Amino acid sequence: MAAKKILMMVGDYAEDYETMVPFQALQMVGHLIHAVCPDKKAGEYVHTAIHDFDGAQTYSEKPGHRFILNFDFADVRAADYDALLIPGGRAPEYLRLNEQVLALVRHFADADKPIAAVCHGAQLLAAAGVLKGRSCSAYPACAPEVRLAGGEFVDISVNQAHTDGNLVSAPAWPAHPAWLAQFLNVLGTQISL
Numbered sequence: 001m002a003a004k005k006i007l008m009m010v011g012d013y014a015e016d017y018e019t020m021v022p023f024q025a026l027q028m029v030g031h032l033i034h035a036v037c038p039d040k041k042a043g044e045y046v047h048t049a050i051h052d053f054d055g056a057q058t059y060s061e062k063p064g065h066r067f068i069l070n071f072d073f074a075d076v077r078a079a080d081y082d083a084l085l086i087p088g089g090r091a092p093e094y095l096r097l098n099e100q101v102l103a104l105v106r107h108f109a110d111a112d113k114p115i116a117a118v119c120h121g122a123q124l125l126a127a128a129g130v131l132k133g134r135s136c137s138a139y140p141a142c143a144p145e146v147r148l149a150g151g152e153f154v155d156i157s158v159n160q161a162h163t164d165g166n167l168v169s170a171p172a173w174p175a176h177p178a179w180l181a182q183f184l185n186v187l188g189t190q191i192s193l
Contacts, residue, residue, distance in 0.1 A: 004082040004114075004187050008035045009101060009124070011091030016048035016064030017173035018087035018118045023067075025180055026085075029189060033085070034071035038098050041072045049089055051119075051172070053158070058141070059172075073100075078107035083187060088119020088139060088172065096127035105130060116168045116183045118175070122146050125167075137162040137169040 006026060010019055019035075026033055037046050048064030084105065086092065095101050101124070108115050109130035117125055122138030123145055125131050131151030137160075138146055143153040154162045154169070161170040161179035168186055170179035184191070 002188075003030045003032055004189075005032045005080065006034070006083045006085055007076060007078070007081040007104070007108075008033050008085040008087070009037075009095060009104070010035055010046050010067065010069070010087060011037050011095050012046045013049045013089050014046060014067070014087045014091040015089030015119060015173060016050045016067075017176070018089060018121075019046075019048050019067050020065065021173070021176050022085060022087070022116070022118075022180060025176075029184065029191060031187070031189070034076070034081070035067070035069050036071050036073040036076055037069055038073050038095070038101060040069055041074070042070050044069055046091070051089065053172075053174075076104065078104050081108075081113070083114035083183075084108040084116070085183075086115070086117040086121035086124050088117075088121045090120070092120045092123040096124050102128045112166050114166050114168070114183065114186045116179060118170045118179060119172045122169065125149070126151070134167060135162065135164045136167060137171055139171050 045066040051059040105128035126145040126149035131149040135152040137154040146153040159174040
């Protein structure tokens, strides 16, 4: 298996599990991950938030970890990467206001490279205009944005994932086993037991 070079777009208050778990798991199987944030450099960090489902009408938010970035955003060249990973949380809400971020997302979509978006990551896809004619899952509160962007919102259980060609999506972190497996498949990663 050839290792893939994956760009992970994060920002302050990205969801903790949706940032930490794939960052570690994808490296564990041999892929190279560059975790970046606009206006930040390798060695700096973003704050994460833990979003939980504990009986309220929406998820609750608790402080997470300081997630250390391992690459400078200013040095990112989209053509150097094989795939894009977008964790959820609150970060996509404001990352979608950054034209450089949107251009990166468009590069991956236009080049038909693998993209994984979890939870609120669909907000970034919608803002970049890459969901037209595509099916995508997301946190249910993002369904209107997926539809307004011309996509079909796939309403699945919080522990399931959905793949449409090169796009792998999931509603939230409980779907890690499902979306990581589907993303590895799209990446062409083979794991033997």
